Amino acid sequence: MKSKLTVVMYHYVRDLANSRYPGIKGLDLSLFLKQIEFFKENYTIVSVEQVTECIETKRNLPEKSLLLTFDDGYIDHYINVFPVLMENSISGLFSVSGKVLAESKPLxxxxxxxxxxxxxxxxxxxxxxxxxxxxxxxxxxxxxxxxxxxxxxxxxxxxxxxxxxxxxxxxxxxxxxxxxxxxxxxxxxxxxxxxxxxxxFSRELYMNFDQMKLMKKSGMHFAVHGYEHYWLEKLNDQEMQKDITMSLDVLEGIIDRERWTMVYPYGSYSREVLSYIADNGCNLGFTTAVRFADIQADAPLLLPRLDTNDFPPKSDNYLKIT
The missing domain is CATH 1.10.533 (Death Domain, Fas)
Incomplete structure (x- = not known):
């Protein structure tokens, strides 16, 4: 099916054994490199812009399309991920919570x-x-x-x-x-x-605005990930709208306020969330639902994702997911 899209979700990507916190649950950099090779051999890696264009024009995606997404704005993504993507001519989607940029405080x-x-x-x-x-x-x-x-x-x-x-x-x-x-x-x-x-701790953990600007200039795509990284469905309407609006304000210059992407923290959303972001320029959204996406059948604001741990060299779970 040329409407089928595999979306992969990452968080920490680092040399775990030699990091300050080797016990953190993340993907070791050596395995990330192997996984990129696996994806290059078995998929066509696409950009957010390609996905959006195919959705809006109702055109087919390339055969076995795959999109890479990286959550939370970690420095890992600038130091470890960004150079690998550039070397392989890959555009990734990076979502960042506004607070880490505006207040320099850890979430x-x-x-x-x-x-x-x-x-x-x-x-x-x-x-x-x-x-x-x-x-x-x-x-x-x-x-x-x-x-x-x-x-x-x-x-x-x-x-x-x-x-x-x-x-x-x-x-x-x-x-x-x-x-x-x-x-x-x-x-x-x-x-x-x-x-x-x-x-x-915060300075060591997250990317800064200048690093994000360089990544954007080099073809990476940035998305809204809330301000405080709340479970958005658990907020009342006023709290939810404030959290999203504050994030949009912080990311001014990194995202296009007229056409932007949402990655829901914890995969949490509600009808009210969907209505508010749609009314305020959001045209693409990603959840944590564990399945493959179909851009002709799925709502554009509710695209599902699989985890890095579902693919080689970590596992073959992707073969079991329908």
Whole structure:
């Protein structure tokens, strides 16, 4: 089918063993290089502009089309990914949350990633115990939320890549608690496990605006990824609109406000989100639904993606996905 599109999602791409945080869940650079070779041999790698043109003109894509997407604006993407794409004449899609550019502060989602990386499997139960103690500490003072047992029963559901304990820690700190409680607990854990200033951590983790401008000038495409990296479907309309608008403002000069791309943080969206971004110039959107895209059948704002771990040399999962 020439309307079929394989979209691949990446996050951290680095020399894991020699990085400051070798426990972070990412793709080792050596495997990324092998994966690019696999894609070149088996697919036609296309750009966002090609996908958009085919959708709007109802033309066919090249046979076995594939698009590469990189989430969260990590420095990995500038130092490790960008040179590889340039060397192979590939245009990638990079999504960045506005806060990391406007405030030079790390996102809570990344603080959680690195706390989990530093705890590792061998200290996971210790980390879980600390989360329970902090939940108990803040419960009943400023905040009122269910018991630890109730929260665990609701949230601890394993997914394709994380066990139920990890999912519980992520969900409790990403979305379930009131925002201020999430911030307090995440900051407490971050200070204990990552004892360096947040400004230093942020500077090491993310691309800056000048690097993004160079990438854009060299043919890379940038997308909106919210401002705070919230679960957008969990915000009320005013909060959601403010978050997206702030991100658009920060990315002025990197994106075209009349025709821009959305990558939903956590894959989270709602009818209200779709309506708001469509009314404000968004013409393409990417979710985290695990399947192949069909540009003739899928809504342009709801294109699904597979994960880098679904393809060689990591696995052959892509052969099992329908």
């Amino acid at each position: 809570n989602v990344n603080k959680i990633h690195y706390v989990l990386a530093e705890a590792g499997e061998h200290r996971k139960q210790e980390l879980l115990s600390k989360v329970y103690k902090l939940l108990d500490y803040y419960r009943g003072t400023e905040f009122d939320y269910p018991s630890n047992e109730e929260l665990y029963a609701k949230l601890a559901v394993a997914n394709r890549f994380d066990d139920k304990d990890i999912i519980f820690i992520k969900r409790i700190l990403q979305a379930e608690l009131p925002e201020r409680a999430r911030d307090l607990i995440t900051d407490d854990l971050f200070r204990e496990y990552i004892p360096i200033p947040e400004s230093t």
